[in-house]
Amino acid sequence: MIPFRYSAPASVEDAVTMAGEPGSRFLAGGTNIIDLMKMGVEHPSHLIDITRLPIDRIEEHQGGVRLGALTRNTAVAAHRLIRERYPVLSQAILAGASPQIRNMATTGGNLLQRTRCFYFYDPSYSECNKRVPGSGCAALQGNNRIHAILGASDRCIATYPGDMAVALAALDAKVVLRGPRGERSEAMDTFYRLPGDTPNIEHDLLPGEMITAVDLPPVQATGSRYLKVRDRNSFAFALVSVAAMLNIDAAGKITQARFALGGVAPRPWRVPEAEDALRGKIPADSVFRDAADILLRGAKPYRFNGFKVELARRAVVRALASASTRA
Ligand code: SF4
Numbered sequence: 001m002i003p004f005r006y007s008a009p010a011s012v013e014d015a016v017t018m019a020g021e022p023g024s025r026f027l028a029g030g031t032n033i034i035d036l037m038k039m040g041v042e043h044p045s046h047l048i049d050i051t052r053l054p055i056d057r058i059e060e061h062q063g064g065v066r067l068g069a070l071t072r073n074t075a076v077a078a079h080r081l082i083r084e085r086y087p088v089l090s091q092a093i094l095a096g097a098s099p100q101i102r103n104m105a106t107t108g109g110n111l112l113q114r115t116r117c118f119y120f121y122d123p124s125y126s127e128c129n130k131r132v133p134g135s136g137c138a139a140l141q142g143n144n145r146i147h148a149i150l151g152a153s154d155r156c157i158a159t160y161p162g163d164m165a166v167a168l169a170a171l172d173a174k175v176v177l178r179g180p181r182g183e184r185s186e187a188m189d190t191f192y193r194l195p196g197d198t199p200n201i202e203h204d205l206l207p208g209e210m211i212t213a214v215d216l217p218p219v220q221a222t223g224s225r226y227l228k229v230r231d232r233n234s235f236a237f238a239l240v241s242v243a244a245m246l247n248i249d250a251a252g253k254i255t256q257a258r259f260a261l262g263g264v265a266p267r268p269w270r271v272p273e274a275e276d277a278l279r280g281k282i283p284a285d286s287v288f289r290d291a292a293d294i295l296l297r298g299a300k301p302y303r304f305n306g307f308k309v310e311l312a313r314r315a316v317v318r319a320l321a322s323a324s325t326r327a
Contacts, residue, residue, distance in 0.1 A: 002043045004043070004044055004045055004046060004047050005045065005046045005047070006046075006047050006049065007046065007047075007048050007049065008048075008049040008051075008052060009048060009049075009050065009053070010052070010053075011053070012053055012055065012178055012210070012212060015048055015050050015053060015210060016178055016179055016180060016208055016209070016210060017180075017208075018046065018048050019048060019207075019208045019209070019210060020180060020207060020208035021045075021046055022045075022207075023044055023045035023046060024044060024045065024046040024047075024048055025042065025044035025046070025047055025048065026048050026050050026108075026109075026210060027047045027048060027049045027050065027051070028050055028051060028069070028070060028106040028108055028109040029051075029072070029104040029105040029106045029109045030104065030109075031097075031101050031104050031105045031109065031113075032109065032112075032113045032114060033047075033109075036114065036121075039121055039122070039123070040123045041114075041120065041121060041123060041131060050070065050210070051070065053070060055068040055069045055070050055212050055213065056068045056070035056071055056072075057071070058071055058075065058076060058079050058081065058082070060081065061215060062215070062217075063217070063218045064215060064216045064217045064218050064219075065081050065082065065085065065086070065215075065216045066176075066213050066214070066215050066216070067107045067213060067214045067215075067216070068107070068212070068213055069106060069107055069108030069176075069210070069211045069212050069213055069214070070106050070107070070108065071106065071107045072102070072103060072104065072105065072106060073093050073096070073097070073101075073102040073103075073105045073106070073107070073110060073164070074093075074099070074102045074103045076089070076090075076093055076107060077089075077090045077093035077094050077102070078090075085216075085218075085219065086167075086171060086216055086219065087224055088167045088170065088171070088221075088224035088225065088226050088243050088244070088245055089164070089167040089168065089171065089216070089226075091167070091224075091225070091226035092163040092164050092166060092167035092226040092228075092241075092243060093163065093164050093167075095163050095226060095228040095238075095241070096110075096162065096163035096164060097235065098234075098235045107164070107211075107213075107214055108210070108211035108212075108214075110162055110164045110165070111162070111164070111165055111168075111175065111191075111203075111211060111214070112203070112205075112211070113161060113162055114161075114202075115130065115158035115159060115160065115161055115266075116146065116159075116161045116237050117130070117139055117146070117147065117158040117159075118139075118142075118143060118146075119137075119138040119139050119142065120158060125138045129155045129156050129195075129199050129200065130156055130158060130195075130199045130200050130202075131200075133198070133199075133200045137154075137155060137156055137157065139156075139157050139158070139302075140154070140157060140302070141303075143304060144157060144302040144303060144304050144305055145304040145305050146159065146237070146239065146263075146305070147159060147302060147305055148264060148265050148266060149264050149265070149296075149299045149300060149301045149302075149305060149308050149309055149312070150261075150264050150265040150269050150296070150298065150299055150300070151194045151195075151265035151266050151267065151269065152194075152195060152265070152266065152300070153194070153195045153196050153197070153199070155195055155196070155197055155198075155199050156195040156199030156266070157195075157302060158195070158199070158266060159262075159263055159264060159265060159266060160192060160202075160262070160265065160266055160267050160268065161237045161238075161263075162262070163226070163228060163238060163241060163262060165188060165192075165262075165267075165268050166226075166241055166242075166243045166260050166261070166262035166268040167226055167243040167260075168188045168214060168216075168268075169188045169189055169243070169260040169267075169268035169270050170243040170244070170245055170258045170259055170260040170268075170270065171188075171216055171217070171219060171243075171245075171258070172187070172188070172189075172217055172219075172258070173187075173188045173214050173215060173216050173217070174186065174187055174188065174214070174215045174217075175187075175188060175191050175211055175213075175214055176211070176212050176213040176214065176215060177205065177206075177209045177210070177211060177212065178209065178210055178212045179206055179207075179208050179209035179210070180208045180209075181206075183212070185215065186204055188214075188268065189268075189270055190204070191203050191204055191267075192204075192266065192267030192268070193266075193267075194266055194267065195266050199266075202266075219245070220247050220256065221245040221246060221247050221256075221258075221323075222246060222247050222248045223245070223246050223248070223322070223323040223324055223325060224243075224244060224245040224246070224323050225242075225243075225244050225319045225320075225322040225323045226241065226242070226243050226244075226319075227241060227242045227244070227315055227318060227319040227322070228240075228241040228262075229241065229263075229311060229315055237263065238262050238263035239263050239308060239311065240261065240262070240263045240264055240308060240311045240312045240315045241261065241262035241263050241315070242259060242260070242261055242262070242312075242315045242316050242318075242319035242320075243259060243260050243262070243268075243319075244257075244258075244259040244316070244319035244320050244322070244323040245257070245258045245259065245323060246278075246283070246320065246323045246324050248283065248324060252282055252283075253280055253281065253282060254278045254279060254280065254281050254282075254283060254324075255279065255280075256275075256279065257275045257278035257279065257291070257320070258270075258275055259274070259275065259291075259295070259316065259319065259320065261295065261312055261315075261316070263308075264299075264308055264312055269295070271294060271295045271297070273294050274291045274292070274294035274295040275291070277290060277291045277294055278291050278320075283320070283321070283324035285317055285321060288316065288317040288320040288321060289313065289317055291316070291320070292312070292313045292316035292317055293313070295312075295316060296309060296312055296313060296316075299312075
């Protein structure tokens with residue numbers, strides 16, 4: 001084992017100060033960082049245990065709901081405010097991981113989970129630009145069945161693996177961040193970076209910053225659905241997932257559509273033009289297919305993941321059709 005220091009700060013301010021030290025990592029639910037340490041992928045010099053910090057509440061906030069960063073996934077999915085106002089988020093969380101992991105995993109930690117690319121998780125593969133910048137990408141010519149078809153680069157084709165963030169992107173949620181320079185918030189849509197030439201940089205967290213909350217704005221939707229397609233139903237990451245919300249008026253026309261794809265890109269994938277294409281339309285598979293085509297424009301499959309393009313198209317149509325008929 002590689003030695004590391006352990007601290008349990010008593011305040012967010014202390015945690016942020018400690019996190020400014022290079023090589024430090026936050027420990028919350030521990031459902032990803034501990035695995036990564038055991039497998040030799042991450043080796044922090046300082047583990048900062050934030051589980052005692054008072055950022056674990058779910059409360060109404062500016063007409064919406066604020067989720068403290070340390071709220072557990074199970075608690076969020078089961079909370080009355082979430083089930084009543086944001087059912088797509090509750091569905092997304094319940095589609096992720098096992099009950100045991102959801103009991104431990106936190107909102108902030110869920111957002112920062114790392115990709116499940118096989119080569120990233122196995123340091124015996126020397127080529128992984130995300131793990132060792134400049135080393136290459138074993139997935140480009142390797143087993144890339146689970147990899148991205150959108151937003152990737154020739155340096156990295158890994159996907160963002162989570163479910164919760166896909167629903168949060170469709171909900172226009174904001175990530176609240178606290179750092180040495182104070183508090184700021186960032187839209188979920190732009191929080192994750194595309195890999196470009198630096199796939200080791202995955203999001204817009206500045207050195208020393210921590211996620212303290214996620215803000216959900218008020219939402220108007222007559223129906224929503226989170227649809228996840230995976231290799232097995234019990235416990236697997238998405239090959240493709242869709243968070244879909246529609247608002248339909250009394251005349252039966254769509255007044256607003258929001259949908260995001262998971263499992264296909266380095267971040268939840270949302271294209272405003274695809275959503276605009278549904279406005280004013282009567283719900284029908286044909287109009288949903290047109291919107292899916294816009295969402296998937298530019299898709300670039302690799303040797304083993306070509307099936308994802310049609311799978312994503314069909315999943316979008318099915319999720320939107322379902323959102324057009326249910327709350
Ligand atoms: Fe590493 Fe990304 Fe290539 Fe996977 S896809 S091997 S994470 S560089």
